[in-house]
Amino acid sequence: MSLLELRELNKHFGGLHVTNGVNLTLEPGEIHCLIGPNGAGKSTLFRLILGEYHPGSGEIVFAGENITALKSFARIHRGLSVKFQVPGVFKGLSVRQNLEIALQIRHRGAELEAEIDRLLGFLGLESEQAQTAGNLSHGQKQWLEIGMAISLKPRLLLLDEPTAGMSPEETHMTGQMVQRLNAGGMTVLAIEHDMAFVRQVAQRVTVLHLGQVFAQGSIDEIVADERVAAIYLGQAHA
Ligand code: ADP
Ligand code: MG
Ligand code: MG
Secondary structure, eight states, X not given: OOSEEEEEEEEEETTEEEEEEEEEEEOTTOEEEEEOOTTSSHHHHHHHXXXXXXXXXXXXXXXXXXXXXXXXXHHHHTTEEEEOSSOOOOTTSBHHHHHHHHHTTTXXXXXXXXXXXXXXXXXXXXXXXXXXXXGSOHHHHHHHHHHHHTTTOOSEEEEESTTTTOOHHHHHHHHHHHHHHHHTTOEEEEEOOOHHHHHHHOSEEEEEXXXXXXEEEOHXXXXXXXXXXXXXXXXXXX
């Protein structure tokens, strides 16, 4: 059974059709990257999957269940999690306190402290744990956000441009984190502009253009596709 199936998803704002019949299937255990020019509708698709937006028509099926009418919290309860483009950490609290807020939903007492330590280690933020989150570097803030997004151990993790603004080294480390999560069984769908990251992690790539699936394949198939190259011409970044 597929983990996620998007069937003919349509979302319009007034006359602007942002997603226009999106069909996309994610298999359990895959790392899938979603690319496409700015304004293609990628972030909107994530908001539809999480339930922040509701589609005008179409269906969202998660682990065999039609979740199209469910509210966000019910989708999160079923194992969906999102890290959006803009970091949403509590800037005035410490790194440790941020993770404590996320982890105390599931854990208490000594177990909570052990889970915080484990997550700090995973994120490489042990020595920053007493720092105020607002004082972290841009990359570290992104990692803290990933930590909060994975705190409930989701089955499907959605990442919206996780490496935006990162150095090549930070981008590579983020790729390694994603691969370790995936090795632990997590399915990942990542919106990305950085082709080095896509090449590092993606088992499959989907190109979204004008609110529709324009192409799909391995990274090598996608970069060799001249139709894909053509839709990026004239864009400030790919
Ligand atoms: P991407 O993430 O691929 O860059 P987005 O999904 O953010 O694209 O946006 C696609 C289009 O949808 C843009 O033209 C954007 O202005 C429009 N859009 C997104 N959200 C809204 C909204 N809430 N109201 C009106 N237009 C929106
Ligand atoms: Mg954009
Ligand atoms: Mg976006």
